[in-house]
Amino acid sequence: MTIALKVSNLKKTYKNGTVALKGLDLEVQSGEIFALLGPNGAGKSTLIGIISSLVNATSGEVEVFGDSLNKDRNKVKSHIGLVPQEFNFNMFEKPMDVLVNQAGYYGVPRKIALKRAEKYLKQLQLWDKRNGMSRMLSGGMKRRLMIARAMMNEPKLLILDEPTAGVDIEIRRSMWEFVEQIAKDGTTIILTTHYLEEAEQLCKNIAIINHGEIIQNTTIKQLLTTLDIETFILDLDKKPTDEFLSQLNAKITDDYSIQLDVKKSEALNDVFKKIDAQGYKVLSMRNKVNRLEELFFKMTQKDNNKEKSA
Amino acid sequence: MNSKTLTALFTLGRKEIVRILRIWSQTILPPAITMTLYFVIFGNLIGKRIGQMGGFDYMSFIVPGLVMMSVITNSYGNIVSSFFGAKFSKHIEEMLVSPMPNWVILFGHVLGALARGLMVGSIVTVIALFFTEIHVYNIWIVISTVVLTSVVFALGGFINACYATKFDDIAIIPAFILTPLTYLGGVFYSISLLPPFWQSVSKFNPVLYMVNAFRYGFLGVSDVNIYTAYTVIISFVVILTIICLYMLKKGIGLRT
Known part of the structure; x- marks a missing residue:
């Protein structure tokens, strides 16, 4: 080429x-x-x-x-x-x-x-x-x-x-x-x-x-692939409790939705099993932000910090 | 010159001429009105009291000067407004990114300035016919001096436009340099009327040579030697062309 x-x-x-x-x-x-x-x-x-x-x-x-x-x-x-x-x-x-x-x-x-x-x-x-x-x-x-x-x-x-x-x-x-x-x-x-x-x-x-x-x-x-964490938004069938949130290490975004960080090494099936065990159903799921955007932000921030400390 | 270069030159020249015609009320009409007023006031009303100058009635004497003045002003004004306008609104970049050689960018704009200078000059000449008879002593001197002078001021305007960063910069040179040089360049009088010292000073004014060579073409009289006049005009063409091409090559005023 x-x-x-x-x-x-x-x-x-x-x-x-x-x-x-x-x-x-x-x-x-x-x-x-x-x-x-x-x-x-x-x-x-x-x-x-x-x-x-x-x-x-x-x-x-x-x-x-x-x-x-x-x-x-x-x-x-x-x-x-x-x-x-x-x-x-x-x-x-x-x-x-x-x-x-x-x-x-x-x-x-x-x-x-x-x-x-x-x-x-x-x-x-x-x-x-x-x-x-x-x-x-x-x-x-x-x-x-x-x-x-x-x-x-x-x-x-x-x-x-x-x-x-x-x-x-x-x-x-x-x-x-x-x-x-x-x-x-x-x-x-x-x-x-x-x-x-x-x-x-x-x-x-x-x-x-x-x-x-x-x-x-x-x-x-x-x-x-260098991104080791992906952030998802899950819409649930009922309001999540504080206990449920702390078990999943999730944050609430509105009454029926939570934000969840999932490591690349972690299978989504395991995450769903945990949610299922608490009696919740996932109605829908989406990425929180554009992945590249997140990566771009991290890289330029890292570079800016390096520049400042130099 | 290959066919691509010729196409580029034709495109730019055409674009410039279309621009002049599209905004004719700004490019063609004002000089026609201004010069008509000059003919009425200086030629007809005041001129009758002045009597003869250089062996001709005053109106006949000032016609070549006024035609040349309009050619100078319009050639300069055209290239300055077109090229600086392109710089200001950034469409100069259309030319700068293209493989059009620098001399084509220069020559294309000079062609536009020449076209406007000649259009206005021709209109002023026709208007003059309503006021006086026009003698033509040597048509080739008339044509060559008007073309060369138009080119000199087009090149000067190009340099001004390259250096200009704001509209003030393109107004200063015409107001403080071009107009005084033109008015003191023998348009309205023969320098033989001046004291010897001011006659010598006047000979440092290049416009004097241009106006007088042009007048020589019409009337056969001149305050300066015609060969000296051609030498001065051609020298200006050569020097200014070299400066313009150097500026384009280095991107002075065009590339950061």
Whole structure:
């Protein structure tokens, strides 16, 4: 498998002295949807900015499909499509013009660009809006317009920087489907998101970045195995007593529901046996929080504490 | 130049021209009205009392200067508002992430500025025909000086837009540098009317060479040597182009 993105010892210090990246190394294989997570200010946007030529690196190397950013910037640019975090299209242009112009900048002839724009506007449910003013689009539509724009050069590497921020659930799911489809068609995708459920749903591999460094780079599956406790919410058929709660080491969440921490090594059958022995029935059961979210929080907290004590 | 580069250049040039035409009430109409007022007040009302200048009636004398003034102001204004506007609303990033070479980004915007400069210049020339007859001494000098001057001020505007971080920054240069240089650049008078010291000072003003070369193309008279004028204008084009390309390469004002 070829390497879509290789980042080596990448450093960035801004003019005001802020160190955004401290010698970051990262590899993304081609054809995958790769999650890049990190708290605000961790260095994600700086990294994306450098890869997409919007930020100058202080030192280090970026290669996209074997082409070096330092040696052939324009070749690297031709491989990439970028969906940034903030809206960055001309609000006074029509969506159709935004797309066709972007394609033109990549050297796509107007005739082809018009067909491509139609295809992506239809796929992203913006076709009806193609001739209106872009600033009149809703937040979700503006995000989809930026995705369509990033596809106009049919990139080999698509970078999505929080593409579903502020988008309702229905649109978010349709955007996931779109992303999964283009990944199936062969486009490598790097996704940053604050919706960790999104990363869990779409991505196989993940890197967590904090304080300008990668603190974890593994598969999501592998990462989740490091969680030794899972928290469940159980809805019971009657109000739990204090004795019942202390025996199970559970907390009450409302009149008929309890929160229970279960070790990975512990079988759920044993837990149910204990509940059954007390004469309670479990009516329904669910995870308390997104597992990845919990893990992410723990890892970044641990890293922040390390940083403070250093 | 390969076909992709040509497509990129065509796209950017087209976008700039479409923008000028879309907001014609801000780009085309105001200079037409302003220049009509100049013709009425300075040319017709005051000009009649001034008599001849450079061997021509005052109206004929100021027509090339006023056309050139409108070309300078509009070329500069177009690129500054377009490029800084793109920076301000961040859609400059559409160009920066694309493989479009830096010279195409520059030349595409210069094309837009040139288009507006020439559109406005042509309209002002047509308006002038309602007030006076226009002589043309050498059409090639007229065309070459107007194009080169438009390019000089487009490049200057591009540098201004790159450095600008707020709207004040794009208003300061036109108000405090461009307007005084233009008004003192021989648009309304021949520098032969000035005392020798101020004549020498005036020769440090590049706009003087541009206005006079353009006037030479119309009337065949100039306060400066025509070859010197071309040397000055072309030098500015070359130097400013190098500065612009350097700024784009380094990402000055564009990349953090």
